[in-house]
Amino acid sequence: MCGIVGYVGPKSTLEVLIGGLRRLEYRGYDSAGVSVIANGQLETRKKAGKLNNLVAEIEAHPLPTAHIGIGHTRWATHGAPTDGNAHPHLGGQTSRLSLIHNGIIENFAELKAELLASGTKFSSETDSEVAAHLIAKAFERTGELVAAFTEVVNRLHGAFTILVIDQDQPDVVLAARRNAPLVIGLGEHENFLGSDVAAFVEHTKRAIAVGQDQIVILRAESVEVIGFDGKPAETEEFEVDWDASAASKGGWPSFMAKEIADQPQSIADTLMGRLSHDGHVSLGDLAALSPEYIKNIDRLVIVACGTASYAGDVGKYAIEKWARIPVSVELSHEFRYRNPIITPNTLVVAISQSGETMDTLMATRYARELGAKVISICNTQGATLARESDATLYTHAGPEVAVASTKALTSQITATYLLALMLAEARGASAPAELARLGKELLKLPAKVTDVIENLPQAMALGTAHADASSVLFLGRNVGFPVAMEGALKLKELAYIHAEGFAAGELKHGPIALIEEGQPVIVIVPSPRDADSLYPKVISNIQEIRARGAKVIAIAEEGDATVGDYAESVVFVPQTEPIFSAVLSVIPLQAFALALSTAKGLDVDQPRNLAKSVTVE
Numbered sequence: 001m002c003g004i005v006g007y008v009g010p011k012s013t014l015e016v017l018i019g020g021l022r023r024l025e026y027r028g029y030d031s032a033g034v035s036v037i038a039n040g041q042l043e044t045r046k047k048a049g050k051l052n053n054l055v056a057e058i059e060a061h062p063l064p065t066a067h068i069g070i071g072h073t074r075w076a077t078h079g080a081p082t083d084g085n086a087h088p089h090l091g092g093q094t095s096r097l098s099l100i101h102n103g104i105i106e107n108f109a110e111l112k113a114e115l116l117a118s119g120t121k122f123s124s125e126t127d128s129e130v131a132a133h134l135i136a137k138a139f140e141r142t143g144e145l146v147a148a149f150t151e152v153v154n155r156l157h158g159a160f161t162i163l164v165i166d167q168d169q170p171d172v173v174l175a176a177r178r179n180a181p182l183v184i185g186l187g188e189h190e191n192f193l194g195s196d197v198a199a200f201v202e203h204t205k206r207a208i209a210v211g212q213d214q215i216v217i218l219r220a221e222s223v224e225v226i227g228f229d230g231k232p233a234e235t236e237e238f239e240v241d242w243d244a245s246a247a248s249k250g251g252w253p254s255f256m257a258k259e260i261a262d263q264p265q266s267i268a269d270t271l272m273g274r275l276s277h278d279g280h281v282s283l284g285d286l287a288a289l290s291p292e293y294i295k296n297i298d299r300l301v302i303v304a305c306g307t308a309s310y311a312g313d314v315g316k317y318a319i320e321k322w323a324r325i326p327v328s329v330e331l332s333h334e335f336r337y338r339n340p341i342i343t344p345n346t347l348v349v350a351i352s353q354s355g356e357t358m359d360t361l362m363a364t365r366y367a368r369e370l371g372a373k374v375i376s377i378c379n380t381q382g383a384t385l386a387r388e389s390d391a392t393l394y395t396h397a398g399p400e401v402a403v404a405s406t407k408a409l410t411s412q413i414t415a416t417y418l419l420a421l422m423l424a425e426a427r428g429a430s431a432p433a434e435l436a437r438l439g440k441e442l443l444k445l446p447a448k449v450t451d452v453i454e455n456l457p458q459a460m461a462l463g464t465a466h467a468d469a470s471s472v473l474f475l476g477r478n479v480g481f482p483v484a485m486e487g488a489l490k491l492k493e494l495a496y497i498h499a500e501g502f503a504a505g506e507l508k509h510g511p512i513a514l515i516e517e518g519q520p521v522i523v524i525v526p527s528p529r530d531a532d533s534l535y536p537k538v539i540s541n542i543q544e545i546r547a548r549g550a551k552v553i554a555i556a557e558e559g560d561a562t563v564g565d566y567a568e569s570v571v572f573v574p575q576t577e578p579i580f581s582a583v584l585s586v587i588p589l590q591a592f593a594l595a596l597s598t599a600k601g602l603d604v605d606q607p608r609n610l611a612k613s614v615t616v617e
């Protein structure tokens with residue numbers, strides 16, 4: 001939530017800031033603003049609404065050429081999304097200091113009372129403005145900007161990344177990080193700051209992830225990192241493997257459309273180097289889990305939020321079936337606050353695209369305090385979650401910009417398959433020949449996803465045809481159940497209509513009462529080939545709802561000659577191992593939601609009220 005970018009160097013600062021904000025806009029898009037220092041003078045422009053409103057504001061009131069500046073795109077927490085509450089916020093008697101903030105300052109009320117008592121005037125309702133005034137005042141008192149900044153960040157409670165520039169020290173950007181993301185980009189005679197590497201990846205691939213409770217002193221020719229205690233901090237440089245072009249639309253009408261189409265590649269990239277041609281899985285990234293430790297795991301807890309939790313739900317079927325370890329999937333925010341039973345033999349697996357979801361971070365910190373090992377399945381290099389895990393299995397899906405997750409989900413599911421096969425082998429829980437067969441089948445998944453993508457116009461046409469629907473229900477069993485949940489979530493997120501996913505077996509215990517004439521229901525139909533298939537049961541469920549007026553769209557396996565007799569429309573996906581079918585059947589649901597939302601004239605990349613990365617609890 002909230003994207004931040006900072007720059008110092010010879011380039012046009014405004015271009016760097018606006019370019020960075022465009023790539024970070026997924027983090028929040030309620031308002032945006034920039035401050036630059038030119039000719040010793042601080043200049044600020046900010047505007048409610050999407051980034052284009054700010055761009056229009058700058059066109060109307062141009063900014064001078066500058067070589068230092070900060071920019072912000074907001075997801076409102078304290079104070080409505082108005083021009084006044086937009087960042088940056090100014091501090092100091094002459095408003096010469098500018099500050100941007102991502103996070104929540106929990107003790108802001110008490111700090112604000114102190115400032116009000118000393119006569120400070122506020123121009124916004126935000127928690128962030130208190131920090132601007134406090135730093136400006138401390139600077140006026142001490143004459144030392146870094147010391148003033150350090151003093152104040154030590155007084156703030158909660159979660160924050162804060163960036164500050166001051167016209168009295170026009171060569172330096174100061175930044176502080178506690179419980180919110182911050183990455184440094186290292187250039188030649190220039191340096192960058194961003195909420196994530198997307199902010200500067202078009203300028204440099206060299207980066208440093210800033211640690212917890214650290215301060216950055218950023219100049220064009222130097223980068224210094226110190227702790228909140230003022231002592232020098234150790235840093236480690238890494239190379240960003242995202243391509244700048246991967247974070248652009250590349251001719252697609254939306255990022256979401258592009259990211260749906262990216263899936264054969266993102267899944268192949270997630271498998272690359274981890275699955276040999278004979279189906280053997282080796283996960284060097286998880287070397288921190290010794291064979292001895294793996295043998296002793298007695299329980300696996302997957303923690304995640306939103307779409308990532310559905311990846312966990314699918315992973316549970318794979319891990320329990322092949323590795324024979326009991327798995328529970330927990331929403332991170334529920335897990336953290338219910339005193340869960342965790343032992344040193346509990347392996348916690350945190351799944352997060354961004355690696356910055358605060359609830360998931362809090363859950364993993366808590367699990368580690370209780371002595372558990374934590375591994376993460378994460379898509380973002382340098383993310384806090386990866387830094388705080390014992391090991392990370394990166395998903396290599398590339399940047400996901402659309403707020404609604406698509407390619408990150410299918411890569412996360414793929415990573416859980418790899419994890420399941422690795423654990424199964426290490427524990428001797430499945431026969432080697434069976435594991436090799438599964439591995440070889442998994443290798444074929446990217447090609448099968450390509451077939452699904454080629455057939456997406458059918459799912460899109462169905463989405464467009466349902467543009468007037470006020471409610472869509474989704475049913476599935478086994479891995480089809482989390483797929484149904486995800487299909488419903490996509491519609492809520494993108495089309496703002498009532499949508500619910502149910503376990504088909506639960507139908508008669510309540511949801512069937514919702515069925516009336518014309519109700520669209522999307523049913524994930526399992527393979528009829530599998531000996532233990534739930535196929536006949538799902539066909540019965542379809543008949544039960546059709547008898548009550550439901551209009552059924554089935555997502556079914558190619559070669560299923562029967563399903564067409566029971567459904568109004570059938571979208572076929574290629575045959576695969578039943579557990580792998582989750583990846584194939586969820587993609588038409590992504591396309592259905594995309595098309596339905598587009599037909600309603602909505603913004604598919606930036607749905608209302610949402611942010612891609614929820615960095616507050």
Ligand code: G6P
Nearest residue numbers: 306307308352353354357405612
């Ligand atoms: C937000 C996003 C979802 C995402 C969830 C978890 O709600 O809108 O698309 O699934 O956060 O995000 P994470 O980065 O932890 O996977």
